[in-house]
Amino acid sequence: MTRVLPASTGVVRAHPGPGRRAGVWRTAGVAALALALMLVAWPAMADGRPVAATAGDGAAPRLEDHPCPVAVPSGTRCGYLVVPERRDVPASREIRVGYAVHRSAAADRKPDPVVYTSGGPGSASIQLTGYLTDMLLGRDRDVVVIEQRGSRWSRPRLDCPEIARALVGTLALPGQTGDPAERAEIAAGAGACRDRLTRQGVDLRGYVTREIAADVADLRRALGYDQWNLFGVSYSTRSMLAAATADPAGTRSVVLDSFWPAQSRHYDEARADLASALSRLGGRWPGLPGRFATMVTRLNEHPAPVDTTDPLTGRPVTLRLTGDDVATILTEAMHEVDVLPVVPALVDGVAEGDLRPLRVLADQVGGGLLSHEFGLYYAVMCQDEAPFNTFADQGHPRQFTVTADQAVCAAWGLPRSAAAPAVPAASVLAAPVLVVGGEYDPATPPGRAKAASQALPGARFAEFAGVGHAVFLSSRCGRQTISAFVAAPSATAAPCDPRQAAYQVWRPGEFHLTPAVYRVSTGAWWLLIPFVLFFLTSAVQLGAGVTVLARRRAARAVSPVVALTTVAGLAGVAFTLFAAVGVYSVARSNETALAVGIPSAVTWYGTLAVLSAVLSVAVLARTRFRVRAAVPAVAAAVLLVWWFLYL
Template sequence: MRSWRKAAVTAIAAALATLTTLVAPPRAAQATGGTGIEERPCPVPVPAGTTCGYLLAPERRDVPNSKTIKVAFAVHRSAAPDRKPEPVVYASGGPGSSSLEVIGLLARTLPDRDVIVVEQRGGRHSEPRLSCPEIAQALVGTLTTAGPARSEAWPVVKQALACQERLERQHVDLRGYRTAEIAADLVQLRGELGYRRWNLFGVGYATRPVLRAAAADPDGTRAVVLDSFLPAGARWYDQASPALTTAFTALGVGGRFAALVDRLNAEPASFRTRDPLTRKRITVTLTGDDVATLLQSALHDAELIPIVPALVDGLAAGRTGLLRLLFDKAGPGLVSREWGLYYAVQCQDEVPFNTFPADTGPRPFTGVIDAAVCEAWKLPRARDAERATAVPAAGSAGGSTAAPPVLVLGGRYDPATPPQAARQAAASLPGARFAEFAGVGHGVFLGSDCGRRTVEAFLGDPGSTAAPCDPARASRPLILPGEVLVTAAAYTVVTSPVALIPLGVFAVVSAVQLIAALVALLRRRRAGLSALAGLAGVLFSALTALSVATVADPAALSVGVPPELVWYGLLAVAATVLSLIEAFRLNARAIQIVPVLSGLALLAWLYGWLLG
């Protein structure tokens, strides 16, 4: 009996051990330079089957006995019966952007693999968090004045120095927050989690540490995805102006973009809106270079890209009321990162390698400000070897026998990491192939369903070149100048439907007028003009609703209205004139003045405000 029980217990223990191995890979021995991992509650909503933790890493691996910092990460365990052994580890860019919020999308896109999302050291969910809210507020402040970027840099520099001093009082060594250390965190994490191999996936700036991690850990790297590839040797600031111009040329509005920048640099425009940080009402004054910076941010958002050509055309035509739409949509992107981490990386790994030429084209104001902040922070420049493009090599005899395959994704309208440069850089990577996707800018995976399907297919079989979809086909067409009647009032209607009250009242009054006139006609009373007026008003309301409902992309309604509304408005004019004649005939009832008043209000609203 005892032997039977002992055998049963042994069998159950073995089964549990096997199951644990399948569900949660065992931690490996402590990786070189590492200090382990620590569990923690997840700081953001995550899908079921997700656990969160900290990687305990040295703040500076080049300094003996450096203090330990905490790098946040999350692991989603796949519950698929055909679960693949190699997970995908994902890192967002910036630098200073958060990653954990993307884990749900990754888990849905790659259901048969574990998904690991890693924050950057110093990021939003890591410790210490290199947050500098004073810098973000100072950047918003630069948009409330009309001076050139160079004259506006000092308030930001002043707040950046205050943040640097505060971080140093907290014993943060900013020299430890750079690309080489972020890459080393990825290598260390694989060892701590115990995966034999995994797939590396980086977006934007994160393609740099991801590629460096692949080069440092060839045996542990199965495949690499570089979305919006930023080669290590690229001079981002020096290339910013021509890259931005190239993106708008690809959108078909290169000339109009240059015209609006020149126009607003000569005569800045002001408007009232809300501070993206405090939500307080502020007056924003934008120059052409300010608008260029906001448009650069807008091209990171796939939802905004379709309306950008019409928006640029309207701004170039002098419809400066459209600036509120642009600021509200793109402004928050300028203040969403952890600015202490951003400048720690940029001041060591990027700014010192640029010359900041005096471009004649648009100059995003962030470049001027970043150069001034880095001059004040005085962090050491990265070694040239750390700036060289890391090339993944073949693993050792016990690991892979060839360099890991690499997929490089580029967005056609990417102003930060242009697809032309990414294609050229991909050609220098062994085993790399490049795909350009229409309809998106920066961050293909986040903005393109075809991009997500391409990543999924590549990770399923890195050696296959079969495309699961056509990357040259955009999911949403561009809204080109002329396809909508551009008007700033359209955005007001979208954000505040109460602005539709004149149209709603006119439609109701017209319907009542028509019904009352038909009843009067059935009773053989004189009401022909009222019937025609009511019919014209109802037709106008119906055609207007139909034209709006059949707009191919509802996003167009935030920047303009269907052009046919100009002609449909003639029906409203006819209805108002007929109602006026009927209201002033002999023996007319006082109530008949109501259609006249609603018609006059509608015409003032339509031609004086909406289409004005």
């Protein structure tokens, strides 16, 4: 993430939703569906008839068959939309835009499908076909998923490993974010990628929002649908809104999730947007913005060396995380609804000097390299976004995504695209619009989205509590609201209460930072040996004591050693069970939180372990240090060291 993520405007998770628990810490693994693409062709319209048109100068786009590149629901067919790379250039070469169509088998199937594309720019989309079909939109409409031109499942694929390699290389540099050495390395990687794509015949000027929007409109006509419902998230809210204005007759409704309006200035506003999100989180954790500033200053003055794995080579590497780096990571992390509850505790801990959570953050560096196609991302951002920003130095935190994007765009030297209209006129946007936003979204703040929605003809806005970026992935109420709107765009009744948050942010003192659970989950199983050994010895103590007590019940005489052994075993078993249940309860509701720490209440269970240890030592003293009495005492001592000094 740090120094390798494109700007925080993408949605790349594969089949997320209520069953997805890993959040941002495993987003990279979910998002990176690195499967081989198989190339063939499918002629198909909505009714299954072939399209006879040929692409090229003045020709209508055509459809080609192509096996689905990822797992999709039964009844889904995939293909390519063949279109000109640049519609403004006669005889422009053909490119292929990936898409998938899931046809509803419902008896009451509606004639107008939902068409979706992910954000980014450069995020893949087809992997979400199953989620959109099963969890979001019901089963009475076809679901169409279209890739962005140049994305992973389109051809050409505009990846840029040269930039990725350069970005990772800057992690070893000792300077601050945006130093000349870093900019030079990024610019060199950008130049190498641009030169390679140019040699392959790619015209980067064809990869802009207006062309992406035109692909959407062309796909509707090629598939033979009279109308459909447009659904965009993050960056694709721009392209879908542009598609709605370019194809008003074919647009029944528009859903804009985490709205990124054309009039916003992403780079110039990035620092203020993060501050706004932190301020909102600060309502649950007083003083959070100040603690965040302390953390950034501390790490900028003394960058933290963190050992992790190079996401490109798989080899060990030491990163040097500055405060600006960590701020960039947390900006990305706050997109995730299951990360938000622990962000304040993490910030507070690092500000106090506890650097252990940084290992968790460093391990996620590869996510940004796998989640977007950098060539497409920068082609869009360098033409449609960067030229409309000033890139003025706003002080710290200086997000690396801003300075890196500026360096790449300067190296590429692409011309500025024609600015899209900030607000489409009512005459060209007649369809009703639903805009949804997340309370804690640091990339597309709800305040800006609400203000922009008020300028859209026929639009209404809904904000969802406790949610970050991409409401439809994070909020059940958000999904219900979107589904109800698509079913009846003119209806105004809310199907649920958007003020009910999925997770509550941990308050001060409620969460304890520890890397123990994360390290165990990433392969360090041996760290559980003290816990397991203590449980086994305590169980033996309890079993032995209960057995003796049962035999001597008639005599009504219980020796002190038996009583102490029984109570020691009972306290030890109770401790292990309570601790395990406490951790498991968090794992069931928000597994991501365990990557950072555990509820503070769990740490108090250690008093039972202390009681068990004291009683075991007392038994050892009364039995004159016999070996079988020494084992529980030693196990308890080891457990206490592990519990209080490590966990």
